[in-house]
Amino acid sequence: MTSESFGLMTPERSHTAPLQEHIDRAIHDLIASCPNAEQLSPDEQRGIIARYTAVLEGNFIYWMTAAYLSVVSQQAHSIIQENLREEVRDNHPGMLRKFAIAAHAVPTDSDALAVYRNLENVRLFVGRLSGVKIVLMMAFFEGWITRFMPYLEGLAKRQGSAEQEYTDVHGVVDVVHTQELFRALEAEMRLSHDPLPPPTELLEGVGLLRSLIQTILHLRAAGPALAP
Numbered sequence: 001m002t003s004e005s006f007g008l009m010t011p012e013r014s015h016t017a018p019l020q021e022h023i024d025r026a027i028h029d030l031i032a033s034c035p036n037a038e039q040l041s042p043d044e045q046r047g048i049i050a051r052y053t054a055v056l057e058g059n060f061i062y063w064m065t066a067a068y069l070s071v072v073s074q075q076a077h078s079i080i081q082e083n084l085r086e087e088v089r090d091n092h093p094g095m096l097r098k099f100a101i102a103a104h105a106v107p108t109d110s111d112a113l114a115v116y117r118n119l120e121n122v123r124l125f126v127g128r129l130s131g132v133k134i135v136l137m138m139a140f141f142e143g144w145i146t147r148f149m150p151y152l153e154g155l156a157k158r159q160g161s162a163e164q165e166y167t168d169v170h171g172v173v174d175v176v177h178t179q180e181l182f183r184a185l186e187a188e189m190r191l192s193h194d195p196l197p198p199p200t201e202l203l204e205g206v207g208l209l210r211s212l213i214q215t216i217l218h219l220r221a222a223g224p225a226l227a228p
């Protein structure tokens, strides 16, 4: 989605449009950087699914909860609450675990270690409970997840899996979630009394999460796994 699809610009949208454009570009670049699945060994294919699972399974709801705890507007609260309700009610972590099992890609110790440092950086950022920044990060996360589903599903098929519930659900649902999170962002920005920090500062969480996603996609590019 681009800013043009918003049509008329309200003052809030004129604030969020450049941020949304930055996020759209970051998602586009990440998708374009995905390694050609045909050229990956089975173990490299397994690794991407396993690192994705290591990051998403136990952290998505936790980070969305941090967004809930950090926002102040009624509108943002209700949008994020709806998102969380669906995650919990429909057992999305369980859906992802099934997907990983079927693709023989359950995360191992070394998969967890490979993402450790960048994951910890996002956790420390999230712990600061900065509403606007976390909502931006989660809008980026949802947007990237949606766009990544066809690639993830392709990897799983190459691993001999026919399990597609997780990728089917997230390819469609998260388009709506991303749009809703931008509405939450507008509501938060409307309530902000102090002048907002510059976009580079607001996008701090997006940058940290992007580094983490790069570690999911490119194990070797990220360098050797670092011990804690």
Ligand SMILES: [Fe+2]
Residues within 6 Å of the ligand: 087, 092, 170
């Ligand atoms: Fe989900």
